[in-house]
Amino acid sequence: MQAATPDTDDSSSTPAFVAPPVHLKEPLPNLATWAHFFLKADIPVLESTALALEAMRQNEDEVDAGMLAELIDTDPFMTMKVLAYVSAKRRNQESTQTETVISSLVMMGVAPFFRNFGVQPTVQQQLADQPAALEALQALLKRANRAAHFATGFAVHRGDTDVAVIRQAAFLNDFAEMLMFCYAPTLEMEVRAMQHANPTLRTVNLQRFVFNIDLNDLRQELMMHWRFSELLVRISDGKHAEHPTVRNVILAVRLARHTENGWDNPALPDDIEEISKLLNAPPRVTRGFVYKIDQPT
Structure with a gap:
């Protein structure tokens, strides 16, 4: 999964570039190559999640970690992305720490979340x-x-x-x-x-x-x-x-x-x-x- 990238466009009306979908027609040879493929992929999320996140972004000051968690907890793709991002930032000695979406968002903060998670590609586009x-x-x-x-x-x-x-x-x-x-x-x-x-x-x-x-x-x-x-x-x-x-x-x-x-x-x-x-x-x-x-x- 690629690292989250900040949304650097100040204009919320500008649509995000949508790359052509990658569809593998033949299987990769083994577990290591499959894992490598998905670690590099920009995982899409549900369209409803992407739209709701953009609506929240417009009113970021009124959004708290609980509101974000309630949305993300309904989307396994976005759940994975948030957990992976926060886990990558965690120190080695914290590797046994139990994490949920809400605890991850509290740790990250709302403003950093929106900075690091820009407009999301969607499953429906893919x-x-x-x-x-x-x-x-x-x-x-x-x-x-x-x-x-x-x-x-x-x-x-x-x-x-x-x-x-x-x-x-x-x-x-x-x-x-x-x-x-x-x-x-x-x-x-x-x-x-x-x-x-x-x-x-x-x-x-x-x-x-x-x-x-x-x-x-x-x-x-x-x-x-x-x-x-x-x-x-x-x-x-x-x-x-x-x-x-x-x-x-x-x-x-x-x-x-x-x-x-x-x-x-x-x-x-x-x-x-x-x-x-x-x-x-x-x-x-x-x-x-x-x-x-x-x-x-």
Whole structure:
């Protein structure tokens, strides 16, 4: 991810230059090259986020860290950019510090935020000629929000002290896939087509076949390169699924995926059973609890 660049144009009416989108047609050879590619990319954000940030920029003196955080927390792309920027500025001895979007913005300050984050490129610009990929990405974003919602509910029920970071880990769980939609939409849609043709195929195997990597490995690699907080990196790593906090994230993500198209997925009873163990509650109570979490507020 390229470093944030200040918006040096004093005229807010001047549109930002929009570079032609980069769409990879062939996979890169390995994890290191994929990570290098995304570390250099200027990651786009959601159009709604970009527009709202520009509106806030016009009234910067009336904006506080809480207002910014409320907006950024709804956009996984902007969340990544803020966390990566603040982590890069953090001293080595602070590497274990827990960071959320709000704490990062408080640390940075509102005025420096607007200086260092100019007009943002958008996902809609990046995928202007890829409507099917944009639609699939929007569905993935909706699923990420539901995963974050489930993870928060589980963590609150468990009395976990790291609710905000658990929510963040669930929200960002699929961000490597989101990046692939933006920069390799043809390849990502190829994975989707294979899954649709044969739902029994494991996603990780398809990813390795199409991208030459496991996207979970890419997520962890980027988090470490961006020097995300130690806690966020650790609880995002599904390879340590025995830890209750990691389990909290895994089960929230799994439940969101399995209920994406309704509550009749054959895998759901197993999900409920495992969530019951996590929450130390009977399956019947757990099912009612997750239904309640999923209701719009």
